[in-house]
Amino acid sequence: MKTILFLIQKEFRQIFRDKAILVITFVVPTIQFLLLPFAANYEVKNVNLSVVDHDRSDMSQELISKVTGSGYFKLVSYDESYDQAYKNIESDASDVVLEIPKGFEKNLIKEDHEELFVAVNAINGSKAGLGSSYLLQIISNYNNDIRVETGSSSGNVAPQIDVASSNWFNIHMNYKLYFVPGILALLVTLVGGFQTALNIVKEKEIGTIEQINVTPIKKHHFIIAKLLPFWVLANVVFTVGLFLAWLVYGITSEGNVFVMYTFIALYLFVALGFGLLVSTFCETQQQAMLIMFFFMLIFILLGGLFTPIDSMPAWAKTVSRFNPMRYLVEVMRMVMLKGSSLHNILPHFAIVLGLGIFLNGWAVLNYRKTN
Amino acid sequence: MKEIVIQTEKLSKIFGDFHAVDGISFEVYKGEIFGFLGANGAGKTTAMRMLCGLSHPTSGKAMVAGFDVFKQTEKIKKNIGYMSQKFSLYDDLTILENLELFGGIYGMSRKEIREKSQSLIEKLGLENESKKLVGSLPLGWKQKLAFSVSIFHEPKIVFLDEPTGGVDPVTRRQFWDLIYDAAHRGITVFVTTHYMDEAEYCNRISMMVDGRIEALGSPSELKAQFHTDNMDEVFYQLARAAKRSDS
Numbered sequence: 001m002k003t004i005l006f007l008i009q010k011e012f013r014q015i016f017r018d019k020a021i022l023v024i025t026f027v028v029p030t031i032q033f034l035l036l037p038f039a040a041n042y043e044v045k046n047v048n049l050s051v052v053d054h055d056r057s058d059m060s061q062e063l064i065s066k067v068t069g070s071g072y073f074k075l076v077s078y079d080e081s082y083d084q085a086y087k088n089i090e091s092d093a094s095d096v097v098l099e100i101p102k103g104f105e106k107n108l109i110k111e112d113h114e115e116l117f118v119a120v121n122a123i124n125g126s127k128a129g130l131g132s133s134y135l136l137q138i139i140s141n142y143n144n145d146i147r148v149e150t151g152s153s154s155g156n157v158a159p160q161i162d163v164a165s166s167n168w169f170n171i172h173m174n175y176k177l178y179f180v181p182g183i184l185a186l187l188v189t190l191v192g193g194f195q196t197a198l199n200i201v202k203e204k205e206i207g208t209i210e211q212i213n214v215t216p217i218k219k220h221h222f223i224i225a226k227l228l229p230f231w232v233l234a235n236v237v238f239t240v241g242l243f244l245a246w247l248v249y250g251i252t253s254e255g256n257v258f259v260m261y262t263f264i265a266l267y268l269f270v271a272l273g274f275g276l277l278v279s280t281f282c283e284t285q286q287q288a289m290l291i292m293f294f295f296m297l298i299f300i301l302l303g304g305l306f307t308p309i310d311s312m313p314a315w316a317k318t319v320s321r322f323n324p325m326r327y328l329v330e331v332m333r334m335v336m337l338k339g340s341s342l343h344n345i346l347p348h349f350a351i352v353l354g355l356g357i358f359l360n361g362w363a364v365l366n367y368r369k370t371n
Numbered sequence: 372m373k374e375i376v377i378q379t380e381k382l383s384k385i386f387g388d389f390h391a392v393d394g395i396s397f398e399v400y401k402g403e404i405f406g407f408l409g410a411n412g413a414g415k416t417t418a419m420r421m422l423c424g425l426s427h428p429t430s431g432k433a434m435v436a437g438f439d440v441f442k443q444t445e446k447i448k449k450n451i452g453y454m455s456q457k458f459s460l461y462d463d464l465t466i467l468e469n470l471e472l473f474g475g476i477y478g479m480s481r482k483e484i485r486e487k488s489q490s491l492i493e494k495l496g497l498e499n500e501s502k503k504l505v506g507s508l509p510l511g512w513k514q515k516l517a518f519s520v521s522i523f524h525e526p527k528i529v530f531l532d533e534p535t536g537g538v539d540p541v542t543r544r545q546f547w548d549l550i551y552d553a554a555h556r557g558i559t560v561f562v563t564t565h566y567m568d569e570a571e572y573c574n575r576i577s578m579m580v581d582g583r584i585e586a587l588g589s590p591s592e593l594k595a596q597f598h599t600d601n602m603d604e605v606f607y608q609l610a611r612a613a614k615r616s617d618s
């Protein structure tokens with residue numbers, strides 16, 4: 001046990017002496033954090049909308065006119081069936097389909113509950129994704145209208161419209177609110193995974209790892225000492241990010257921040273393990289960098305950061321199930337925007353734990369003191 | 372009877388179909404300075420890495436400090452010190468921090484490390500540099516320091532891979548004083564070098580050519596065997612026959 005303390009001390013000393021690491025850890029994320037949400041300005045107008053109204057009631061008409069009157073949508077078709085509307089999506093003529101079921105008005109009044117269906121075009125995912133979140137916003141406003149009307153006349157509980165889609169929680173229709181939690185997730189991954197991989201491979205490149213491997217050091221001691229400082233750094237970066245989110249964007253978490261820290265503690269186990277695994281396959285920092293870039297790109301693209309996972313094709317959805325970043329992005333949005341509790345994110349915990357055990361197990365097996 | 376601390380039998384390392392080390396057999400006795408000579412690419416580093424437990428041998432047998440290089444590499448590592456051909460202390464740590472780290476890794480207590488560092492730094496005359504980053508030291512000092520780190524935990528055997536490469540003659544002399552000092556304390560020294568004057572300092576030397584040991588004995592035995600009065604000539608006669616060349 002004592003040995004590991006000497007190793008941890010060494011790692012921290014080196015990190016605090018390495019200006020580059022400190023810049024990468026603090027300055028780069030800060031700049032990214034400040035620029036990315038602006039660069040990713042997704043406030044779109046003229047989202048092409050197809051409507052399938054099976055109900056053809058006053059209420060459905062009212063909802064449609066609310067949507068079209070919002071200024072964000074252009075009604076491109078009024079279809080008889082979902083299949084027909086879907087053809088428009090396929091031909092890229094429309095971005096979002098809103099399907100109103102038969103009995104919409106009746107159910108909403110009688111049972112205080114109704115479901116709508118929204119489909120989005122995966123080709124222009126970001127436009128469609130934002131379009132759908134605008135749409136949901138309008139629906140939820142409409143829902144509130146009903147609450148006022150019916151609530152006063154009957155004294156019943158306010159009726160609810162459930163929408164069979166995601167993203168309903170970003171009710172402020174604020175794309176920054178949508179991106180900031182995602183970017184926090186990205187930063188934590190970058191600092192954790194990237195730096196770990198580079199740090200270990202750097203020792204290979206310089207040759208100091210040889211001097212470590214020739215000692216009776218236990219490999220898990222060496223690995224823990226390597227990972228721990230980056231675990232701490234990533235948490236610091238996350239904290240800085242949360243602070244900036246509040247300072248710059250005025251965003252505060254709806255849910256308990258402690259829940260996020262708990263999840264990140266576990267998530268970092270995965271990110272660091274991944275960095276470690278990559279390092280065991282690389283001899284030079286350049287190799288490590290290329291491989292990490294490759295995977296980071298996949299993590300980002302298939303992580304629901306810019307493109308909602310719901311609007312991805314089936315194969316991409318399948319791949320995204322194995323993408324740890326997806327779960328972090330989801331959890332961050334759930335906790336920050338929806339105020340989800342620890343209990344709500346238990347499935348995410350389980351999956352990320354599994355991924356962590358798999359990646360770290362593989363990495364430890366693949367790390368060899370004798371070649 | 373001399374105590375054997377390293378024993379190899381037909382030890383080989385093959386990369387693909389290239390026999391980097393090709394069936395070497397020799398013994399090293401406790402407390403001796405054993406020189407390992409050979410042209411560039413002869414296979415010295417490869418052989419040494421196998422003996423240190425850094426590289427799996429392809430075939431053969433070898434025991435180091437009483438342990439098998441195939442199965443007991445971690446036990447071997449407890450009993451040896453190694454100074455690699457590439458300088459490998461941490462440049463971004465100070466002298467004291469490097470000593471602390473490696474002392475700690477071998478299980479020395481903080482107190483023990485402090486006391487030993489103190490006397491070592493006095494012995495090397497590095498009092499004013501002890502808190503400087505190792506990267507800022509001149510090469511000669513770095514090499515002396517790297518050697519001192521490799522024997523800081525008092526190993527049974529120390530492996531030195533071209534410890535004096537690129538170092539000036541005065542520093543080389545001082546370096547060999549340190550080696551003698553270690554040998555007197557009972558540490559067996561296994562050293563590679565390209566300097567023939569250094570070969571003369573060894574108790575026994577082996578000459579490696581193309582992965583094989585072609586001659587082995589004390590400097591005077593080898594000179595007698597090759598009918599000459601200097602080691603340069605011995606080396607030249609053997610190395611001339613080599614097919615492998617890195618240059």
Ligand SMILES: Nc1ncnc2c1ncn2[C@@H]1O[C@H](COP(=O)(O)OP(=O)(O)OP(=O)(O)O)[C@@H](O)[C@H]1O
Pocket residue numbers: 386389391409410411412413414415416417418456617
């Ligand atoms: N990992 C490896 N894969 C393939 N070939 C290798 C590997 N390591 C060493 N070699 C080859 O094995 C041969 C012996 O190398 P080695 O480093 O042991 O020589 P050396 O005697 O230490 O040379 P030098 O005096 O230059 O240090 C060289 O031809 C080298 O290219």
Ligand SMILES: [Mg+2]
Pocket residue numbers: 415416417456532
């Ligand atoms: Mg060599």
